[in-house]
Amino acid sequence: MAIRKVARMGHPVLRLKARELTREEILSSDTVKFVNDLLETMNEYGGIGIAAPQVHESLSLAIIDYQEDDENPVPPTIIINPKITVLDEKTQGFWEGCLSVPEIRGLVYRPRKIQVDFLDLEAKPKTIIAEGFLATVFQHELDHLFGVLFVDRVEFSPGKSPIAFTEEYSRYLTPREEDDIGELDD
Numbered sequence: 700m701a702i703r704k705v706a707r708m709g710h711p712v713l714r715l716k717a718r719e720l721t722r723e724e725i726l727s728s729d730t731v732k733f734v735n736d737l738l739e740t741m742n743e744y745g746g747i748g749i750a751a752p753q754v755h756e757s758l759s760l761a762i763i764d765y766q767e768d769d770e771n772p773v774p775p776t777i778i779i780n781p782k783i784t785v786l787d788e789k790t791q792g793f794w795e796g797c798l799s800v801p802e803i804r805g806l807v808y809r810p811r812k813i814q815v816d817f818l819d820l821e822a823k824p825k826t827i828i829a830e831g832f833l834a835t836v837f838q839h840e841l842d843h844l845f846g847v848l849f850v851d852r853v854e855f856s857p858g859k860s861p862i863a864f865t866e867e868y869s870r871y872l873t874p875r876e877e878d879d880i881g882e883l884d885d
């Protein structure tokens with residue numbers, strides 16, 4: 700196991716469309732080792748998800764480790780070769796962060812309900828339907844596999860601050876309850 704170096708915005712690897720893994724690759728010991736490195740890196744940096752391109756590997760593999768309930772922890776979800784289908788076009792806004800875009804937050808609106816079809820670490824097909832906050836977590840993470848960063852999805856308009864440094868965000872922009880906007884740290 701090893702903590703990998705995280706690629707930051709500007710590194711070309713974050714802008715590539717990641718290559719899908721073959722069944723043989725998924726079942727190889729190299730992939731198990733790589734997933735362990737990704738987990739260790741994610742935990743070191745405190746993310747709730749990480750994608751292979753973020754550690755300079757342009758492979759279609761990501762991990763989501765979102766704990767809804769600290770009392771009943773669930774194991775991280777390993778997502779390989781995913782396809783996303785939008786089930787509800789209605790959008791919801793979250794202030795997103797990213798290990799590859801440190802010290803920055805951006806307000807991003809994404810569809811509120813999606814389906815993700817993918818392969819697990821045993822190369823078996825799986826389907827997850829995600830709503831609300833989890834839908835945003837999945838979309839943010841899987842965007843990394845298509846060369847997209849959350850900053851690409853921020854809608855700018857004159858006189859507004861939809862993107863901010865973390866410190867200014869905390870000081871001036873933390874969502875009020877009535878805003879119906881959440882926060883995502885990954």
Ligand code: NI
Binds near residue numbers: 843885
């Ligand atoms: Ni990210």
